[in-house]
Amino acid sequence: MLLMSTIASACTQTKISRTPYEWPDADAPVADIKPHVRTLHGDTVIDNYFWLNDYFKKGPDSAAVIAYLEAENQYTDTMMKDTEPLQAKLFDEMKGRIKEQDESVPYFKNGYYYYTRTEEGKQYFKYCRKKGSLDASEEVLLDIDAMAEGYPYYAAGGFNVSPDNKLLAYGVDTVSRRQYTLYVKNLETGEILEDVISGTSGGSVWANDNRTLFYTKNNPSTLLTEKIMRHALGTDSKEDVTVYHERDNTNYIGVAKAKSNRFIYIYSGGTLSSEIRYLEADNPAGTFKVFQPRMKDVLYSVTALEDRFLIVTNHHAQNFKLMECPLDRTGVEDWQEVIPHREDVLLEDVEEFKDFLVVSERKNGLVQLAIRNLRDGTAHYLDFGEEAYTAYVSANPAYETATLRYGYTSLTTPSSTYDYDMNMREKRLLKQQEVVGGYNVADYVTERLYAPAEDGTRVPISLVYKKGVRKDGNAPLLLYGYGSYGATMDPSFSAARLSLLDRGFVYAIAHIRGGQEMGRQWYEDGKMLKKKNTFTDFIACGRFLVAERYTAPEHLYAMGGSAGGLLMGAVVNMAPDLWHGIVAQVPFVDVVNTMLDETIPLTTNEYDEWGNPNDEEAYLYMKSYSPYENIAAKNYPNILVTTGLHDSQVQYFEPAKWVAKLRAMKTDNNVLLLKTEMDFGHGGASGRFDYLKEVALEYAFLLALEGVRE
CATH class of the missing domain: 3.40.50.1820 (Alpha/Beta hydrolase fold, catalytic domain)
Incomplete structure (x- = not known):
């Protein structure tokens, strides 16, 4: 938010008059002193x-x-x-610059297109989907506008549809302290199930059996993420099983699922070190395995491909490097280098696809997206063409696709969503944020x-x-x-x-x-x-x-x-x-x-x-x-x-x-x-x-x- 005065200039379109503001002569509150x-x-x-x-x-x-x-x-x-x-x-x-009736770019997952849409005059949104085609009839999964009525604050998120597409888990916070209550909705009947779980971080992960949920339980006082819990639908949440309890109160923990749906991960990490546990999603009652025990001053994250794990880590690599290991030998002694450490490039993240890997890097302060073809080993970078910008990997839930969804914006470019064909190396603008009333980038x-x-x-x-x-x-x-x-x-x-x-x-x-x-x-x-x-x-x-x-x-x-x-x-x-x-x-x-x-x-x-x-x-x-x-x-x-x-x-x-x-x-x-x-x-x-x-x-x-x- 830079303030620039439009004093006399022939190119300035609008002259702004300035009159010193007279602040009222009012007595400020004085807080009591209690040493x-x-x-x-x-x-x-x-x-x-x-x-x-x-x-x-x-x-x-x-x-x-x-x-x-x-x-x-x-x-x-x-x-x-x-x-x-x-x-x-x-x-x-x-x-007035906000397009009140609007719709997000749909993304495809497990047979459905998912999107949100907003309506004229409404503060919140509808979470929707269409089966198989964007021409199909709309199914409103959650009407957040209706749900938020009567609340001065209302946040809903963590939307998570079961593998069979029949159940939706989501979190709600009505106090603004990031303590979410989890709910489960039957998408066939519209019924909200009796499985209500309070004191969570809002997100959850379905096992592949469509009846087991993993979620993060927060400490009610410190709000620290303390436990990963397993909940079976139809049971009292008081009976939920603790599958992981973090004893280090300097760490944050969370639970996530591999894009391929094969594994469920538990992440525990602080500023300096991290540790991953993993479990086959087909075996929710099983025991999580430690990927690699936490090491002093070592951070790592894990991504599963069909035949191996990828590891982004700063182990002997301040700016991080990319490693790989077999699915059955995950200790650091079995990690092999894929992308070496570079002094001038920060390796931030990877996004996996069946035949491609997208590597998010940062050089000279700017994001670069590198596309690596896993079949032939070739690699190339996307070209963004501006002096200062933001680019990021967007929603890419599909594993078996050659299309990368990414976002782009700059100080003068409204938020834009692109699809990029990684085979043909062609990008297509799907949507750019509309500034109602008009906006000319050439004016700035x-x-x-x-x-x-x-x-x-x-x-x-x-x-x-x-x-x-x-x-x-x-x-x-x-x-x-x-x-x-x-x-x-x-x-x-x-x-x-x-x-x-x-x-x-x-x-x-x-x-x-x-x-x-x-x-x-x-x-x-x-x-x-x-x-x-x-x-x-x-x-x-x-x-x-x-x-x-x-x-x-x-x-x-x-x-x-x-x-x-x-x-x-x-x-x-x-x-x-x-x-x-x-x-x-x-x-x-x-x-x-x-x-x-x-x-x-x-x-x-x-x-x-x-x-x-x-x-x-x-x-x-x-x-x-x-x-x-x-x-x-x-x-x-x-x-x-x-x-x-x-x-x-x-x-x-x-x-x-x-x-x-x-x-x-x-x-x-x-x-x-x-x-x-x-x-x-x-x-x-x-x-x-x-x-x-x-x-x-x-x-x-x-x-x-x-x-x-x-």
């Missing part, structure tokens, strides 16, 4: 706002916490009151730049803006970043973002270390005791864009969510004068306290990312950058903070504490706002239109800071 002492490794810290976790902990101050959050919401509403017409206009604009410019980091590392930046924007330092620019977990922030199209671009904003993505854009080392250099590289990279990108006259500090804005919200908190402490405004979405800003509390959902899974503060070196390092710990009496930029009361990834009290402490310590008169969605969690609203209200609020905040009123 809490933390002493660890000989270090004592007074936390005045520790009490704000009482709603989560069900403590005595629960009601006071809600009152404080509601007071902050009221203050935000008051301060943003004059932007309400602009918010409404932005919402209508963004909603995208670039790929490289900013020098503190240590000389070149950090990629992807950016987009509307033609006519002058690089004279007067354009507002929104710099987005994440930089954690090895997650890659590939450039993609956003119809909503046009509302910023058309008002003169430039939007840029900083591909900072901590992600995996430039290979596995890029991730390793932005985690644990090197985490500060993530923050200094982002600051370097901001300074580079200022130096290159894309913007100036008085027009430079930053945005990030979750771990990207940690980024926001860190960079405003480290370089507060560089930014005019910050949007911190569901920010992970109280790093030390959260990582010390194993009762907080998902904490122990994070030790390999941030470190375990029970270790003194890790404690002192994370304390040195944790946004909450490092608030000081100084000027800060304008800041909008968002959170959700039911957030399971970053609990509401982290941003609440951060805002409370900022209010007490900052020395400026800039705006500081906290907006808590009282019905939602980490991902915000569940409807396809409602989430745009949150986007409209964020955009209106940025536009108000630029003096743009319409």
Whole structure:
């Protein structure tokens, strides 16, 4: 979301008038001070706002916490009151670009074409199929619009049809804490079976007998994925059998099925190591075998072909390599190399077909799809032809096919779905996202730049803006970043973002270390005791864009969510004068306290990312950058903070504490706002239109800071 000002330029199609926004003279809430002492490794810290976790902990101050959050919401509403017409206009604009009556590209699986479709004015969708032909009559498997009625939040997923096509398993979350209840529907009668299973991750796997389901059971408090369960239809879920119990609370686990339907896999993995178990899907009562016992600092994943297993692993290969082994000898001593390790290419994944293998790679920060013919050994790459883009393997459930379904998008190219004939080497565009009201790609410019980091590392930046924007330092620019977990922030199209671009904003993505854009080392250099590289990279990108006259500090804005919200908190402490405004979405800003509390959902899974503060070196390092710990009496930029009361990834009290402490310590008169969605969690609203209200609020905040009123 880059903000670019459309000051006078002959090429600019629209002139935007700017009038300084008058913020109301309103008193901000002041959180009570209730000192809490933390002493660890000989270090004592007074936390005045520790009490704000009482709603989560069900403590005595629960009601006071809600009152404080509601007071902050009221203050935000008051301060943003004059932007309400602009918010409404932005919402209508963004909603107006959505094709309300639409249909996904159908995919073929086991005799049926599956797809979703949306209807005019409806927030959700219908999950449908047609037998044998797209001309066949439609069967609506689930009407999510009807199912969601009466719920402020509703998420349905994990759709999983039995091998005989007669049963559908699916998960539902109505609280937004990613705790799903599993249901099974008889597709012949329409009956919802009595097999209802709560506290799951939402997905499931059918055995080949059409009556056995495997699923992942979550811990109700920590939300960790703890057990893989086996359920027989018609039995009480209390009688379900635990087929695997993960004892390492730093690992995530899950269950999946081979595309060939021959095997069921159990995956257990953390940041540094993983382990696979497998079972013949024809023998659901059997015992899962360990593929290769977990090895220190070794990750691996498994794909089954007809006569062998393929293994993607970083065993003696930082950027991963592809190995293979016989179906009956799966230990590492029997792994043979197929694609060797390459210093300049990250091997990310493989997609199997009967006669082909599609290898997802990343080079120079961009995805490449390599097609390997398993019959004759030949290989070739797809050509995408843009400077910065996102390409990915899409839904390919069919095993015996020579057609690859893939997706493609860029900052200027709407999301597109292609079929690629791997024999003929021909691609066919099936669908491109329609931008209602018209969109001309020629009106926008995208670039790929490289900013020098503190240590000389070149950090990629992807950016987009509307033609006519002058690089004279007067354009507002929104710099987005994440930089954690090895997650890659590939450039993609956003119809909503046009509302910023058309008002003169430039939007840029900083591909900072901590992600995996430039290979596995890029991730390793932005985690644990090197985490500060993530923050200094982002600051370097901001300074580079200022130096290159894309913007100036008085027009430079930053945005990030979750771990990207940690980024926001860190960079405003480290370089507060560089930014005019910050949007911190569901920010992970109280790093030390959260990582010390194993009762907080998902904490122990994070030790390999941030470190375990029970270790003194890790404690002192994370304390040195944790946004909450490092608030000081100084000027800060304008800041909008968002959170959700039911957030399971970053609990509401982290941003609440951060805002409370900022209010007490900052020395400026800039705006500081906290907006808590009282019905939602980490991902915000569940409807396809409602989430745009949150986007409209964020955009209106940025536009108000630029003096743009319409």
